Amino acid sequence: MADKIFEEYLKEISQKISKGDSSEGSFYGCLEKLLFSYGLELKKKTSVTSLPKKSEFGNPDFRVWDGESKIRFKNN
Numbered sequence: 020m021a022d023k024i025f026e027e028y029l030k031e032i033s034q035k036i037s038k039g040d041s042s043e044g045s046f047y048g049c050l051e052k053l054l055f056s057y058g059l060e061l062k063k064k065t066s067v068t069s070l071p072k073k074s075e076f077g078n079p080d081f082r083v084w085d086g087e088s089k090i091r092f093k094n095n
Contacts, residue, residue, distance in 0.1 A: 021060050028053040047080070054083050 058065025071082040
């Protein structure tokens with residue numbers, strides 16, 4: 020199933036690139052969808068925020084978390 024998630028992400032990216040007028044922000048929705056879908060595939064409660072407010076770690080483009088703490092994508 021994860022292969023399908025990544026294939027869909029690459030397809031969406033390719034479509035945006037082919038239009039020729041994309042900027043970095045144009046791809047945020049695609050990546051947000053990928054991160055959310057992959058979290059669900061791993062059966063993790065997943066929340067993705069694009070362009071979250073500044074934190075002690077700086078100004079991230081994305082925050083992936085479970086509502087309480089960051090999500091760890093490796094198997095424990």
